[in-house]
Amino acid sequence: MRLIAENLSGERGGEAVFDGIGFVLADGEALVVTGPNGSGKSTLLRVIAGLLPHSHGRIAFEGDSEAFPTVASACHYLGHLNAMKSALTVQENLEFWRDFAGDGQLGVSDALEEVGLGGLGHLPFGYLSTGQKRRAAIAKLLISHRPVWLLDEPTSGLDKASDARFAALMQDHCAAGGIVVAATHLPLGLQGVKTLEMGRVYV
Ligand SMILES: Nc1ncnc2c1ncn2[C@@H]1O[C@H](COP(=O)(O)OP(=O)(O)OP(=O)(O)O)[C@@H](O)[C@H]1O
Known part of the structure; x- marks a missing residue:
């Protein structure tokens, strides 16, 4: 892959x-x-996800072309916003995303346990704190399999413990053969990563 x-x-x-990435x-x-x-990190992620067109060049996914015929179908996109409905419960939001993106290894309850929100699935998403909302959005990555x-x-918005827990989830994803592209101003606690600094000319 x-x-x-x-x-x-x-x-x-x-x-x-940006140009020449x-x-x-x-x-x-x-x-x-x-x-x-403003250097284009979010724009790059949206281009990879197929949410924005690219003006030149090529983006391709080589892998299981039957399961993932396009780059977009192979990707989970976790944007700045959590893409959840405030009035629906956490459980209902995650069920929507599982129906949209396909099944994964974990059910909704187990995914919520993984992000430290076990037992909160019945709450309206809008009731959650900022960090809890981010953790519920991270659970989307676990309920559907996208490489x-x-x-x-x-x-x-994550506290220190959630930060460490998320670093472990990313590491597990990579250890299972997955790929991560993360735009960030904060250290992510990942070892042995490649880096790309936007705001320079790449040729
Ligand atoms: N819808 C839009 N129309 C016009 N310009 C836009 C639009 N969205 C973003 N931009 C511009 O595109 C440039 C890149 O924005 P982008 O959000 O990709 O940067 P970023 O590196 O992710 O920034 P940050 O670190 O602040 O999140 C910025 O100059 C921004 O003002």
Whole structure:
């Protein structure tokens, strides 16, 4: 399995944001994307996820083409926002995402246990604290199997214990052959990662 970006360019509002980005990630590899505010980290993740078009270059997923025929179908995208409905319970939100993205190794209750929210599935998502909301959004990664995790500031709002727990989840995902691309200003506690610094010219 490989995630490949070649000479990738992205734009917002008709203006170029980055150009000439290239990387190859194989099974078990993680790429940490850093750079100043506005340098295009979120834009890059959205381009990889297929949520924004790329102006030049190529992004490709090589792997189980039957299960994952497109790059988008191979990716979990965890954006800045949690993409959950406030009025639905945590359980209902996660069931929606499991129906949308497919089954995973964990059921909803087990995924909530993994992120330290065991027993809170009955609460409306809107009742959760900021960090709890982020943890519920992280549970989405566990209830459906997608080999590539695209993570935008994934640990924003997490306390120290949740930070460590999430680092372990990312490590487990990579150890099982998954790929992680994470845009962040914060250390993620991952060992042996590749790095990409936005805001430079890549050729
Ligand atoms: N919808 C939009 N229309 C026009 N420009 C946009 C739009 N969204 C983002 N931009 C611009 O694109 C550039 C890159 O934004 P992006 O969110 O990718 O940066 P970032 O590196 O993730 O920043 P941060 O560290 O603040 O999260 C910024 O200059 C931003 O103002």
